[in-house]
Every structure is written in C-alpha cells, then in structure tokens.
Amino acid sequence: MKPIKLSEQNADFFERVYEVVKLIPEGRVTSYGAIANYLGAKRSSRMVGWAMNAAHQHPEIPAHRVVNRLGLLTGKMHFADPDEMEQRLLLEGISVKNDQIQDFKVVYWNPMEELML
DNA sequence: AAGATGACGATTG
DNA sequence: CCAATCGCCATCT
Numbered sequence: 001m002k003p004i005k006l007s008e009q010n011a012d013f014f015e016r017v018y019e020v021v022k023l024i025p026e027g028r029v030t031s032y033g034a035i036a037n038y039l040g041a042k043r044s045s046r047m048v049g050w051a052m053n054a055a056h057q058h059p060e061i062p063a064h065r066v067v068n069r070l071g072l073l074t075g076k077m078h079f080a081d082p083d084e085m086e087q088r089l090l091l092e093g094i095s096v097k098n099d100q101i102q103d104f105k106v107v108y109w110n111p112m113e114e115l116m117l
Numbered sequence: 118a119a120g121a122t123g124a125c126g127a128t129t130g
Numbered sequence: 131c132c133a134a135t136c137g138c139c140a141t142c143t
Contacts, residue, residue, distance in 0.1 A: 010140070032125055042126090043138050049124040050140065068125060070131065075124030 006054065010047070013039065017051040018058060020111050024065045027092045028109035029101060031069045038111040053078060064088040071104030 006014060016039050024030055032048040041047065048066075052075060055061040064085040068074045076085040076099065086096045095102035 007140085033127095036125085041139095044140090045125040046123065046139065047125090052124055063124080066124075069127095073124090078124055 010051075013041070013047065014051045014054055017048055018055055018061055020115075021052075021055070021061055021063065021066055023111070023115070024062060024109055027094060028107050029065045029067055029071070029089070029094065029104075030109045030111060031067060031071075033069055034110055034112065035066070038115065049075065062088075065092075065109075067101060071101035071108070073099040073101070 017035055020030075020035050020038060031045075032052075033042065033045040036042050036045040036048045039048075052061075052063050052066055055063055056078065063075065063079070066075070073085055073089075073096065076082045079085050086099070089096050089101070094107050101107065
C-alpha cells in the first residue's frame with residue numbers, strides 16, 4: 001500500500017464522503033455515484049472511490065456498504081481481508097453471490113432520497 | 118511534463 | 131447489465 005497523501009482541497013471532500021457513509025443504515029448499501037451526486041460532484045464518482053481508499057484508515061467507516069452502481073463488490077480487495085467485505089454484508093442480512101449483491105435495488109439506500117428533507 | 122491508472126458511470130451496439 | 135468506448139479527475143510513474 002502506498003501512503004495516501006491528501007491535499008487540503010480534497011480533504012473536505014473526503015470528510016463529506018465519510019459523513020454520508022456513516023449514515024448508511026445497517027442492511028443497506030449505496031453506490032459511489034450516489035454519494036458523489038449527493039455531494040454535488042456527480043461526475044467525480046471516481047474520487048469517492050479514492051476517498052474510500054483513504055477511509056481505510058478510519059475504523060468507523062462502513063466501507064463494505066459502498067459498492068458500485070451494479071451492486072458489485074468491486075472494492076473488496078482493498079480490505080485487509082478481501083472476504084471481510086462480503087462477510088460483513090452477510091451479517092447485516094445482505095445476500096452476496098459471486099461478489100454481486102442480491103436484490104440490490106431492495107437494499108439500495110439513496111442518500112438523496114433519504115437525506116433530502 | 119505527459120501518459121497511465123483507478124473501490125465509477127453513462128451511453129451505444 | 132453482455133462488451134466496447136468515452137468522459138471524468140486526483141494521483142502516480
């Protein structure tokens with residue numbers, strides 16, 4: 001792993017990402033793009049993924065609840081133990097088959113719909 | 118400085 | 131959600 005260097009500019013963006021990820025309820029998941037969109041940077045979904053990479057340093061970030069738009073566990077290999085991501089999802093009642101979340105649209109949690117009040 | 122990379126996504130065939 | 135391609139944007143080499 002390479003040391004992750006945060007510029008002052010995106011540090012704020014990272015914090016916003018963490019804030020949203022921590023708000024994801026148990027048994028629910030969301031996508032990188034949804035978070036980016038909620039933060040007003042829907043074209044920077046890749047940066048959300050980058051933020052999650054940095055989030056690995058924070059113990060209370062449920063990164064396993066963030067997947068790509070297809071419900072695929074694309075980031076599982078970035079965990080200390082790749083199987084941990086799937087295991088944690090299973091413990092929350094989310095079915096995972098071959099790195100693919102089952103009933104994705106059912107467990108999907110959209111921050112814009114849930115937090116937009 | 119220039120090209121490649123990536124925990125992404127939308128579009129097109 | 132099959133695959134090929136393009137757009138995006140910070141970071142790496």
